[in-house]
Amino acid sequence: MTDSVIRIENLHKSFGSLEVLGGIDLDVRAGETVTVLGSSGSGKSTLLRCINFMEMPSEGRIYLHGDLIGTDEGGSVRYSESELCRIRTRIGMVFQHFNLFPHMTVLKNVMEGQVTVLGRRAGAAEAKAREQLERVGLSDKADEYPARLSGGQKQRVAIARALAMDPDVMLFDEVTSALDPELVGEVLRTIRQLADDGMTMLVVTHELGFAYHVANRVLFISDGRILEQGEPRQILREPATRRMQEFLDGHAQFRLPF
Amino acid sequence: MVEWNFLAVLADADLLLQGLVNTLKVTFLALLFGIPLGLVLSLCRLARARFLSMPAAFIVEFFRTTPPLVQLFWFFFALPILIDVRMTPYIAAIVTFSIQSAAFFAEIFRGGIQSIDRGQWEGAQAIGMNHWQSLRRIILPQAVKRMIPAFMERSIELLKTTTLVSTVAYTDLMFQANDLAQKTFRPLEVYTVVAVMYFVVIFVFSQLSIRVEYRLARSGESTVR
Numbered sequence: 001m002t003d004s005v006i007r008i009e010n011l012h013k014s015f016g017s018l019e020v021l022g023g024i025d026l027d028v029r030a031g032e033t034v035t036v037l038g039s040s041g042s043g044k045s046t047l048l049r050c051i052n053f054m055e056m057p058s059e060g061r062i063y064l065h066g067d068l069i070g071t072d073e074g075g076s077v078r079y080s081e082s083e084l085c086r087i088r089t090r091i092g093m094v095f096q097h098f099n100l101f102p103h104m105t106v107l108k109n110v111m112e113g114q115v116t117v118l119g120r121r122a123g124a125a126e127a128k129a130r131e132q133l134e135r136v137g138l139s140d141k142a143d144e145y146p147a148r149l150s151g152g153q154k155q156r157v158a159i160a161r162a163l164a165m166d167p168d169v170m171l172f173d174e175v176t177s178a179l180d181p182e183l184v185g186e187v188l189r190t191i192r193q194l195a196d197d198g199m200t201m202l203v204v205t206h207e208l209g210f211a212y213h214v215a216n217r218v219l220f221i222s223d224g225r226i227l228e229q230g231e232p233r234q235i236l237r238e239p240a241t242r243r244m245q246e247f248l249d250g251h252a253q254f255r256l257p258f
Numbered sequence: 259m260v261e262w263n264f265l266a267v268l269a270d271a272d273l274l275l276q277g278l279v280n281t282l283k284v285t286f287l288a289l290l291f292g293i294p295l296g297l298v299l300s301l302c303r304l305a306r307a308r309f310l311s312m313p314a315a316f317i318v319e320f321f322r323t324t325p326p327l328v329q330l331f332w333f334f335f336a337l338p339i340l341i342d343v344r345m346t347p348y349i350a351a352i353v354t355f356s357i358q359s360a361a362f363f364a365e366i367f368r369g370g371i372q373s374i375d376r377g378q379w380e381g382a383q384a385i386g387m388n389h390w391q392s393l394r395r396i397i398l399p400q401a402v403k404r405m406i407p408a409f410m411e412r413s414i415e416l417l418k419t420t421t422l423v424s425t426v427a428y429t430d431l432m433f434q435a436n437d438l439a440q441k442t443f444r445p446l447e448v449y450t451v452v453a454v455m456y457f458v459v460i461f462v463f464s465q466l467s468i469r470v471e472y473r474l475a476r477s478g479e480s481t482v483r
Contacts, residue, residue: 054380081388089386099381103399113385116395158381165385 003030004066005169005200006051006091011060013046013224020046022224024060028169028202033195035211035232036204038221039247044204047221048171051202052091053084064090065168089117092162092170096177098154100146100161106133107142110161118165125164132160136190152183156190169200176207188214208251212236220244266442267451277434278455284348284430285417288355292416293409295356296363301393303368314364321361327422330354334426347428351420359416366408370401403474410467414460431455 006028013021020043028034038044049055051062053069061077062069069087070077101109110129114120120128133139136156146154155175162170172191176184188207192214195201205211211218211232218235220228222243228235239245267274302314321329334350337343374397382392424433435452439445 052384054383085386085388088384093384095377095380095384097377099375099377099384101378101381101396101400103403112395113387116391117386161385 004028005030005032005064006202007063007066008051009061009063011047011050011062012058013043013050013055014058020224021050021057024221024224024226026219026226028200030200031198032217033199033201033203033215034217034219035215036202036219036221037206037208037211037247042221043224044221045173046224048093048173048202048204051171052088052093053079054093085117089113089165090168092165092167094155094158094162094170094172094175096174098146098151098158098178100154100158102146105143105145106138106149106157109146109157110164113161113165128164129160132164133157135163135193136160137186150183151179152186155179155187159187159190159194163194169202170194172201172203172205174204174206176205206251208236208248220247222247260446262447263444264447264451266444267438267447270438270442273434273438274431274451274455277429277431278459280428281417281420281430281432282459284351284355284420284423284428285413287352288359288416288420289413291352291356292359293363295360297367299360299364300367300371303364304371317357318361318364321358322365326354326358326419327425329358330422330426347423347426350426351423351428351430355416355420358419359412362412362415363409366405366412367401369408370405371397373404374401406474407467407471410464410470414464417460417463418456 004027006026008024008026011021011024011026012019022043024047026034036044036047046055050057056079057077059076064087068077070079070083101112104112107126107129110132111122111125114125114128115122130139130142133142136159138153138156138160141149141153141157146157149157158175159170175191176187179187184207188210191201191203191210195214203210203215213232215232217229218232219226220235220239220241220243227241228239228244235244236248239248299314299318302310303318305311305314330350333354334345334347338345371393378396378400379392382396387395420430421432423430424436427433431452435448439448442448
C-alpha cells in the first residue's frame with residue numbers, strides 16, 4: 001500500500017431508487033494512469049464525479065493520501081462544504097464540455113482559482129498560469145477569449161486551469177467526446193505528456209487506443225461495478241468476461257480492416 | 259378652432275423642470291435601493307433553505323401582483339397607523355418604488371442566474387470555489403450581462419410609474435403639470451409639453467440602452483461554453 005493517492009472503499013451512489021454505483025473499491029497509486037472504460041450509463045462518470053464530490057456518495061469512504069475525506073460519525077461519513085472545497089483544490093477535474101469561463105481571457109481562466117481560492121498573489125498566479133499554458137502548448141493564446149479557440153484548444157486551457165492548482169491527482173471525464181475527431185489527438189497528446197511527467201490520473205474515455213498506449217491499468221465498469229481490471233495489453237486483448245468482449249467488439253465494429 | 263399658446267407654460271418652465279428633477283430623483287433612488295435589494299431577494303428565493311426562499315417568493319409575488327397605486331397609498335396612509343413613523347410623500351414614494359422595483363429586479367436576477375449553464379457552476383466548483391465565490395466571480399458577471407436589456411426596460415417602466423406619486427402630493431413632474439394646468443387654464447399646452455418631456459427623457463435613455471446592447475453583442479464573448 002505504498003503511495004496511495006486515492007483510495008476508494010465500497011463506494012455506492014444512488015439517485016433515488018436508481019443505483020448507479022454498487023460498491024466500488026479502488027486504489028490509485030502515485031504516478032499511475034488509470035483508464036476507466038464502460039458503456040454509457042455504466043456509472044463511470046458518476047464514479048469520477050464522486051471522487052471530487054461533485055456528486056455526494058451515498059455510502060463508502062474516499063481517502064486522499066491515506067486521509068479519510070470527511071468526518072467519521074459512527075459508520076457514516078459527514079462532509080463539510082469548506083473541507084470539500086479544500087479537497088477539490090487538490091483533485092483537478094476536466095470536463096467533456098470544458099466549462100471555461102467565457103467572460104475571462106485564457107490567462108484569467110487559468111489564474112482565477114489560484115487567486116480566488118488559493119489566495120496566491122496576481123504576479124505569482126500569472127507566472128504559474130503562463131507556465132501551465134506553455135505546458136499545454138498555448139502560450140500564444142493567453143490573451144484570447146475562450147470563444148475564439150477551437151475545441152481542442154479550449155480543452156487544453158481547461159487542463160492548464162486544473163494543473164495550475166497543483167493538484168495531487170487529475171480526473172478526466174470524457175474530455176475528448178465533444179471534440180471533432182481531428183482535434184482529439186492534440187488533447188490526448190497533452191494528457192500523455194502529463195502521464196510521462198508522472199501525474200496521477202483517472203481517465204474516463206472511449207478512446208481504446210489511448211487506454212492501450214498510455215494507461216498503466218484499465219478498469220471496465222458495468223452496472224456500477226468494476227467488472228474487470230488489469231494491465232491494458234492483457235485486458236484489452238483478452239477480456240475475461242463476455243460483457244467486456246461485447247463492449248470491445250462494439251468499438252471495433254467500424255474499424256478500418258487494415 | 260383650438261388656439262395653441264405656449265407662453266403661459268414657458269413662463270413657468272422652471273416649475274416643470276423642478277418637477278422633472280424630482281421625478282428623476284425618485285426614479286434614481288428607487289433604482290439605487292431596488293437593485294441591491296432585488297439581488298438579495300433573488301438569492302433568497304433561489305436558496306435551498308425554505309425559510310429564505312418562501313418569504314422572498316412571497317414578497318416578490320405580492321409586490322408584482324398588487325397595483326403600485328395601492329402600494330403607495332398603503333405606505334403613505336396605512337403604515338403610519340400601524341407603526342409610529344412620519345410619512346412624507348417623498349419617503350413613501352422612495353419606499354414604495356424601491357420595494358416594488360426590487361420585486362421586479364429580483365425576477366430579472368433570478369432569470370439571469372438560472373440562464374447560466376450548469377457547467378459554469380461545476381467549472382467553478384472543480385477549482386475549489388465555494389457557492390459564494392462561484393456566484394460572485396463566475397455566475398453573476400455573466401448573468402448581469404444578459405440582464406442588462408431587461409434592466410433597462412424595467413427602469414423605463416419605473417420612470418413612468420413614478421407619475422403616481424403626484425397623487426400623494428409629491429412635487430414630481432406630473433404634480434407640477436396638474437398644478438400648472440389649473441393655474442394657467444392651459445391643460446392642452448401643459449400636458450403636451452409634459453408628454454414631450456417624458457418622451458425625450460425616456461427616448462434618450464432607451465437609445466442609450468440600445469447602444470449598450472449593441473456594444474455587448476459586439477464584444478460578445480459568447481456565454482455558451
